[in-house]
Amino acid sequence: MLDLAPYACHPAATRGRRYPETPAPTRTEYQRDRDRIVHSTAFRRLVYKTQVFLNHEGDLFRTRLTHSLEVAQLGRSIARSLRVNEDLVEAISLAHDLGHTPFGHAGQDALHGCMAEHGGFEHNLQSLRVVDKLEERYPQYDGLNLTFESREGVLKHCSRQHAQQLEREEPGGVGARFLRREQPSLEAQLCNLADEIAYNAHDIDDGVRSGLITLAQLQDVPLFDQYRAAAQAEYPDLVQPLLQRRLLFEAIRRMLSAQVYDVIDATQAALARHAPTDVQAVRQSPSLVMFGDAMRARSLELKQFLFKNLYRHPRVMETTGRAQEVVRDLFAAYTASPQEMKAAFAEQASVDCGPLRARAVADFIAGMTDRFAAREHERLTGRRLFD
Incomplete structure (x- = not known):
């Protein structure tokens, strides 16, 4: 039994899920x-x-x-x-x-x-x-x-x-x-x-x-x-x-x-x-x-x-600059060639060349780990920015 204060969020009183489910x-x-x-x-x-x-x-x-x-x-x-x-x-x-x-x-x-x-x-x-x-x-x-x-x-x-x-x-x-x-x-x-x-x-x-x-x-x-x-x-x-x-x-x-x-x-x-x-x-x-x-x-x-x-x-700022370069280069590359992304994101990006493509590219990049982003940047640009 939960010992919750009246002002706490009680799970039985939740406002629920967007898609109803059986408890x-x-x-x-x-x-x-x-x-x-x-x-x-x-x-x-x-x-x-x-x-x-x-x-x-x-x-x-x-x-x-x-x-x-x-x-x-x-x-x-x-x-x-x-x-x-x-x-x-x-x-x-x-x-x-x-x-x-x-x-x-x-x-x-x-x-x-x-x-x-x-x-x-x-x-x-x-x-x-x-x-x-x-x-x-x-x-x-x-x-x-x-x-x-x-x-x-x-x-x-x-x-x-x-x-x-x-x-x-x-x-x-x-x-x-x-x-x-x-x-x-x-x-x-x-x-x-x-x-x-x-x-x-x-x-x-x-x-x-x-x-x-x-x-x-x-x-x-x-x-x-x-x-x-x-x-x-x-x-x-x-x-x-x-x-x-x-x-x-x-x-x-x-x-x-x-x-x-x-x-x-x-x-x-x-x-x-x-x-x-x-x-x-x-x-x-x-x-x-x-x-x-x-x-x-x-x-x-x-x-x-x-x-x-x-x-x-200065050491943090130096790596910060390289990290931002990676993200900007990836965004430009995927926007120009959406097929370079994973299939699901490439399909979304193919809907138009404007906001929907940009958001699909942003979703793909935001989901990356540090090392995957670095590897993708090297694959697409031929440059290695991180050892």
Whole structure:
């Protein structure tokens, strides 16, 4: 028996699926969503899609798959304390990056530029396209036929133009909240914040592992350094060079725990202030899942540090440039010669030479792993941009 708060998403009260299905005898609707996501092709591809460091740069750096698992773990931990639906949080967490391009944000930015005349490219909207249309697993319909609540959580951000398009296709559906200026469920809000907590922490780890940032530099980041100092005071031997990795891990562990507890405390306080009685009241309230003011300020300082010292590091920027070149070259090649794509995408691209072809090309590229995109680029251009 689920011990859920009144403001949580109760699976028996789901707004349902686009194509009605008989309930499963042993699983709730959100458990079914999670299972469909885990078994999807797009989910498996995440293991070879990059976070900050490209897939060929090392075996131990985070990928979209490991990131999604970390978001799910953090999300479930917080969800249990708030008595919201853990299964829905897990489903959204595992699906939230399914629409990401190869080569991380570099690939996304390049593909958005290629699609500028055809509505652009938004990875959140692409994640929805994956679960609604692009997965091909069932004889009755395209996509995974997830519940409304999981689909709503996947669509974290959406431009007004795209929300209006979604509303025309599905009146009162997942695009409506952006037009009504409503919030998503608490479970979706929680996944958004767990995403931020996860990538800040693992980007510190990967940044130090890569040698692009150092523990000495991180002493200028209060959110991290207070836990580094506390760990070092408790375990003085960690100052030894061979134990520096343990010091890093312990500091990150403490930082993560502090952020989780802060979110729980701040969110419980917000719930007490606004007292939502059900999911609809949550939607009409301000965002309720949050950091406290002090933690939010320290988290912002950490993000600014990572942006300056890691994401804009010359080595990262150099690979970013090559990654964007790959995506732009692939887009141009497939647009000119759609037959070079896999058959299903080539068939869609043959409908016209305008927006439908461009969207089919974008769908094909967005679904690629880093290494497949690099191989395709070499095949089509004769140039190898990555060793």
